[in-house]
Amino acid sequence: MAYKDLHENPFDESTIAKLEIFEDYAQAWIPTFVMNGAETICIFDFFSGTGYDKNNVEGSPIRILKKIKEQIGNIFQKKVKIKVYFNEWEPNKKVQNKFQLLEKACIDFLNENKDVARAIDLKIFNENFETLFLKLLPFIKLYPSLVYLDQNGIKFLSEKYFLELEKIKQTDFLYFVSAGYFWRFGDSNEFKSHFDIDITEAKKDPYKFIHRKVIEQMRKKLPLKTQLKLYPFSLKKGSNIHGIIFGASHPRAVDKFLSIAWKRNEVNGQANFDIDDDAKKDQLLLFGEQKLTKKNEFKQNVRNKILNKEIKNNFELLDYTFEEGHIGNHAAECLKEMKKNGEVIYDSTSPLVTYDNVYKLKKKLEYKL
Ligand SMILES: C[S@@+](CC[C@H](N)C(=O)[O-])C[C@H]1O[C@@H](n2cnc3c(N)ncnc32)[C@H](O)[C@@H]1O
Structure with a gap:
């Protein structure tokens, strides 16, 4: 099928949102490894x-170079090689x-930013992804890597690529997928040959959830004991739904991506629009039960799990929080409310539901009823 050329017109709002998420992630990722x-x-x-x-x-390449530039002092000081x-x-x-x-854009940028030119080893290819991916895979495996797959359409979501990435524990990736195409063409043999989606299942929910649905089905294709976590960020463009799929095995990476996603949308952390109609849920209902917003529903689930002792400490709570696509702050808010109401006690001023406390400092905190 033919895809629209992104570079025929100026970038639109949703393309810029995508690029900003890409660059925000580079901004968080580069210093982690440099430091x-x-x-x-x-x-x-x-x-x-x-x-x-x-x-x-x-576009993405210049944004990446600029994020490297922001860290240039640390890169030289720590003598980190950046390929x-x-x-x-x-x-x-x-x-x-x-x-x-x-090529010209990169040469010009590096001429104007000689420090970046000295800090990096840049290779620019003019090859079909299908062959280049296999050629570069050994290098992706060799070092901590950040991989962007900003394809047109859906073709390269194929298992033969993302299951290779699944095997590499120190690689984080960001895919772009025209998820809405599955809704229209997901039954066709051409689409099935790239990514076989159960379209009947996907269509049980409204169209706006299609990107989420694609990720649900990707998860089913992962090996049983996979450590890879996948998170969506849906992007509405006119009536079409596209989106980013973030993938990483390390909780530090998950923490960083979810923080970026929730900063971008403080209501749902998952889309550039009100995907779950949370605005309506905030309005008081005169009749019937009030539906909980995504954040409040999560907090209610946390409270129930603490009260029935399914979650007993901050280690378990942070893992559950990431599993549900939330950030530590949301869980901490709930724990603080519970403490104030006398429902739980813990021996600390904060419930310590952060990546640093759990994974870096390994500070375990028991929550007692
Ligand atoms: C969505 S655009 C990427 C936009 C880019 N990230 C930016 O910020 O400008 C996808 C690009 O992939 C290129 N492309 C299409 N098929 C390709 C393939 N098989 N291998 C490599 N590149 C391909 C297209 O020419 C297009 O420029």
Whole structure:
């Protein structure tokens, strides 16, 4: 099927939202490894585009370079090598204009930012992702890597790519997927050959949830004991639903992505629109039961799990929180309310539901009834 060329027009609002999430993640990811003294780290942008849009708004590769620039002092001080891999390839085109624009954009940027040029080893490819992915996979496996897969459409969601990424514990990835296409074409053999989705199951919920549904079905394809966690961020563009799929095995990565997602949307942490109609739920109902907002429903579940002793300490609580796609703060709010109401006691001023307390400092705190 034919896809619209993203670079024919200036980036629209939802494309910019996507790019901002991409760059926010780079901003969180780069210093984590730089400050931990990693010897080498890698960033792969397999679908880089042209560098800038028609209005000179930066695309993913330039945004990545700028995030490296922000950390340049620490990078030199800690002597971290940064390998950057960009790729742009237009199918069926003899003259690869977009690749040439990408090359020029990067050369110009590095000429103007000689410190970044000295800090990184940049390789720019002009190859079909299908072959390049296999070629670069050994390098993705070698070092802590951040992988961007900003494809057109859905084709490269195929298991042969994402199940390879699943195996690599120190790789975080961000996919872009035109999830809404599944709704329309998910039954066709062409779509099934890339990603076989149970479209009857997916269509049990309204269209706006299609991106979530795609991820639910991806999860079913993962190995039984996988450590990989997948999170959606749905992006509404006109009447279409697209979205980001974030994947990582390490709780630190999950913590960072969820913080970015909840900062972007404080109501649902999962979309650039009110996907669960939370605004309506906030209005008092005159008749019938009031529905809980996503955050309040989570807090109610936490409270029940504490009261029935399914969750007994901050270690269990943080894991449950991430599993549910929430951030530590939401769980902490609930625990503080419970403490105030005399429902729980813990020997600390805060309930310690943070990544640092649980995974870094390994400070265990028991919650007693
Ligand atoms: C959604 S755009 C990426 C946008 C880019 N991240 C940016 O910020 O400008 C997808 C890009 O992938 C390129 N592309 C399409 N098929 C490809 C393939 N098989 N391998 C590599 N690149 C491909 C397209 O030319 C297009 O520029």
